[in-house]
Amino acid sequence: MDDVYCVVTFHVTQHALIFEKAMKEAQYPIKLMPVPRQVSSSCGTAAKIPCDKKEEILNLCKEKALPIEGFYRIEHKKKKYWF
Amino acid sequence: MNDKRKMFIYGGIIGLIGALLLKFGNPGNMGICVACFYRDIAGALGLHRAEIVQYIRPEIIGFILGAFIISIANGDFKSRGGSSPLIRFFLGFFLVIGALVFLGCPLRMILRLANGDLNALIGLLGYLVGIFIGIQFLKRGYTLGRNIEQPKFSGYIMPIVAIVLLIFLIVKPDFIFFSEEGPGSMRAPILLSLILGMIVGGILQKSRICTAGSFRDIMLIKDYHFFWGILGIFVVNLIANLILNFDTFNLGFENQPVAHPVHIWNFMGMVLTGICSVLLGGCPVRQTILASEGDADAGITVLGITIGAAFAHNFGLASSPKGVTNNGKVAVIIGIIVVLVIAYSVVKEANLKNKQKKEGVRNA
Numbered sequence: 001m002d003d004v005y006c007v008v009t010f011h012v013t014q015h016a017l018i019f020e021k022a023m024k025e026a027q028y029p030i031k032l033m034p035v036p037r038q039v040s041s042s043c044g045t046a047a048k049i050p051c052d053k054k055e056e057i058l059n060l061c062k063e064k065a066l067p068i069e070g071f072y073r074i075e076h077k078k079k080k081y082w083f
Numbered sequence: 084m085n086d087k088r089k090m091f092i093y094g095g096i097i098g099l100i101g102a103l104l105l106k107f108g109n110p111g112n113m114g115i116c117v118a119c120f121y122r123d124i125a126g127a128l129g130l131h132r133a134e135i136v137q138y139i140r141p142e143i144i145g146f147i148l149g150a151f152i153i154s155i156a157n158g159d160f161k162s163r164g165g166s167s168p169l170i171r172f173f174l175g176f177f178l179v180i181g182a183l184v185f186l187g188c189p190l191r192m193i194l195r196l197a198n199g200d201l202n203a204l205i206g207l208l209g210y211l212v213g214i215f216i217g218i219q220f221l222k223r224g225y226t227l228g229r230n231i232e233q234p235k236f237s238g239y240i241m242p243i244v245a246i247v248l249l250i251f252l253i254v255k256p257d258f259i260f261f262s263e264e265g266p267g268s269m270r271a272p273i274l275l276s277l278i279l280g281m282i283v284g285g286i287l288q289k290s291r292i293c294t295a296g297s298f299r300d301i302m303l304i305k306d307y308h309f310f311w312g313i314l315g316i317f318v319v320n321l322i323a324n325l326i327l328n329f330d331t332f333n334l335g336f337e338n339q340p341v342a343h344p345v346h347i348w349n350f351m352g353m354v355l356t357g358i359c360s361v362l363l364g365g366c367p368v369r370q371t372i373l374a375s376e377g378d379a380d381a382g383i384t385v386l387g388i389t390i391g392a393a394f395a396h397n398f399g400l401a402s403s404p405k406g407v408t409n410n411g412k413v414a415v416i417i418g419i420i421v422v423l424v425i426a427y428s429v430v431k432e433a434n435l436k437n438k439q440k441k442e443g444v445r446n447a
Contacts, residue, residue, distance in 0.1 A: 013226075014224040034306060034309065042373075044364075045303070
């Protein structure tokens with residue numbers, strides 16, 4: 001797994017699917033995944049995106065009125081927490 | 084450690100605990116069963132009078148307290164709620180009716196399978212079909228709405244309820260019922276159940292393992308993260324059963340403990356449970372964990388499960404090793420219709436609102 005990646009979260013599962021479709025059409029390399037543990041203790045669906053494309057992707061969302069909830073940068077720390 | 088291995092180990096610990104609780108006295112293939120345990124608690128509180136299934140299961144108290152403590156420790160505890168509570172109550176209500184016609188929640192289904200009960204395989208097929216049906220609504224915009232922050236005390240209610248249940252269990256007041264025979268009388272020692280339950284609660288809070296979530300993610304987004312946890316539960320429970328509970332291991336359909344071999348209703352019961360689990364965003368054990376970390380909507384769902392379990396016995400809906408009741412068959416059909424109507428109306432309304440919003444933007 002990459003050490004640093006970014007995710008977009010959604011209020012509704014369907015929004016994640018709409019986002020995925022729009023991003024694939026625009027040829028951005030995104031992948032749907034469970035919301036990372038660092039972001040939330042919920043188990044909804046998020047989209048993993050390359051951090052360097054943040055601005056472009058967020059602009060595209062605004063342009064196409066794609067509903068998103070939040071944007072997060074995830075860094076995997078070397079130290080492993082068990083509890 | 085990579086994520087898959089971590090999830091497998093988390094699941095594995097739960098599988099091991101399931102086998103230990105079976106070894107130390109819980110009913111057959113019922114090391115852990117969230118639906119059955121809420122049913123037993125409903126019975127102990129006198130909400131139903133099926134004398135063989137009444138006991139305050141310390142495992143449930145453990146799940147709640149374990150998840151509560153871990154969520155406080157790692158900052159996940161947040162008092163929230165207000166997302167379609169009454170719909171959630173009835174989804175929980177029908178979820179448990181499906182589960183009690185099959186005889187087990189999805190977690191017990193995995194534990195049953197891991198001790199050779201092939202009826203659980205039929206249940207699993209039904210569960211997968213139910214999840215697939217639920218996903219069709221998710222794809223079309225199903226949502227129960229956002230939750231909002233609630234007064235902090237709201238989040239403390241479930242842990243307080245757990246403490247009160249623990250006091251009832253220890254003090255044994257006259258108004259609490261305890262089975263003297265049948266599954267309700269088969270119990271692992273209280274302290275062991277409580278401690279192992281707390282470990283399970285903590286692990287489930289940390290890992291977010293959910294039977295419905297794992298299969299939903301495989302079907303919806305082809306992601307196997309949570310499935311590794313489910314696989315861990317199954318594989319380790321199977322191995323631990325072969326070592327610890329070999330005398331109870333019985334591969335086949337017939338003569339399985341607290342189970343029946345009526346395939347169609349094992350299937351249909353779990354279809355209902357599967358649909359409800361996806362519409363709720365989690366299976367019964369996941370709802371219990373969310374309720375423990377401040378989610379009032381999951382708390383309402385747990386109440387729906389408990390009341391549904393009481394009705395399942397009061398109305399003669401729950402199955403038994405003798406088979407499925409006619410009332411149970413009718414209830415499953417009604418349940419499937421009701422939850423599909425709920426899901427359909429939610430989707431229809433959500434799409435109507437979206438359309439109006441888009442038209443509003445266009446006209447602006």
